[in-house]
Amino acid sequence: MKKLTILIVALVSLFGIQSAKAWNGFGHSCAAYIAEQHLTPEAKAKCEHYLQHSFVFYASWMDQWRYIKPYEETSSWHVIYVDEDWKLDTSKQKYAEYQTERIWKELKDYKNLPDSLVRQNLIYLIHMVPDYHCPVHTFFRKGTHTERKYSLLTKGKKFSLHTFWDASPGFKRKNWTMQRYCKEVDVISPKLAKKYQKGTPIKWANDALKQAHRVYPITPANTETTKLSKEQTAQIHKLTDEMILKGAYRLAHIINDVFKE
Numbered sequence: 605m606k607k608l609t610i611l612i613v614a615l616v617s618l619f620g621i622q623s624a625k626a627w628n629g630f631g632h633s634c635a636a637y638i639a640e641q642h643l644t645p646e647a648k649a650k651c652e653h654y655l656q657h658s659f660v661f662y663a664s665w666m667d668q669w670r671y672i673k674p675y676e677e678t679s680s681w682h683v684i685y686v687d688e689d690w691k692l693d694t695s696k697q698k699y700a701e702y703q704t705e706r707i708w709k710e711l712k713d714y715k716n717l718p719d720s721l722v723r724q725n726l727i728y729l730i731h732m733v734p735d736y737h738c739p740v741h742t743f744f745r746k747g748t749h750t751e752r753k754y755s756l757l758t759k760g761k762k763f764s765l766h767t768f769w770d771a772s773p774g775f776k777r778k779n780w781t782m783q784r785y786c787k788e789v790d791v792i793s794p795k796l797a798k799k800y801q802k803g804t805p806i807k808w809a810n811d812a813l814k815q816a817h818r819v820y821p822i823t824p825a826n827t828e829t830t831k832l833s834k835e836q837t838a839q840i841h842k843l844t845d846e847m848i849l850k851g852a853y854r855l856a857h858i859i860n861d862v863f864k865e
Contacts, residue, residue, distance in 0.1 A: 635734035636663035638852035647863040654723045666731040683741040684809045688748040700736035701809035711862045734851030740769040742816040754825035774844025801857035
């Protein structure tokens with residue numbers, strides 16, 4: 605626990621002020637940390653063997669390497685795609701939920717896999733599972749749902765809805781460090797945690813798609829983000845916390861299942 609605490613503090617400095625606010629910095633580190641706290645002793649020991657580091661260390665690895673050989677194919681593994689009927693796009697099974705399911709199945713045979721492959725697959729899962737729970741990591745098939753591709757404002761300057769939620773103010777609470785965020789948010793009941801973990805990556809993706817619809821009424825087009833109401837801020841916090849926990853608990857569930865024997 606002490607080592608993880610030190611690592612979290614170090615990562616805050618490493619990411620810097622801007623990244624520390626982002627889903628791919630603060631959020632991924634918190635999801636990874638929370639997931640690691642809910643590993644079984646057996647799974648934790650196996651992960652320490654293969655990774656030689658905590659989950660937090662690898663939380664944003666995929667974002668750093670997604671466009672570099674030989675990892676270019678993973679660039680589509682961060683999101684779920686939606687067709688014109690608001691259903692998961694199954695035309696190409698290369699997106700996050702399908703890759704999560706594939707890797708989970710592959711790791712079931714971890715005893716017969718090279719250590720290097722087990723390690724790489726664990727690194728993918730650590731980032732990928734929380735990532736597709738980000739409310740704006742629902743991408744649309746080209747030419748569809750253009751009404752959802754709008755801008756927000758900060759002091760009158762336009763920027764995308766995706767940019768706002770990807771750097772979600774849901775993590776920004778007065779005087780809250782990463783440690784405090786994890787402690788304050790990770791307080792759900794075992795019953796709710798079990799409910800979150802039930803199902804498959806495809807089912808979880810459908811749930812993430814459902815939750816993504818909550819974004820639009822909270823932050824409609826041309827919202828001035830410096831003037832968010834208390835109600836809007838509370839809704840942003842609630843949605844962000846829920847999706848971080850779902851990603852974290854589902855990640856822990858996969859790892860525990862893989863290493864249960």
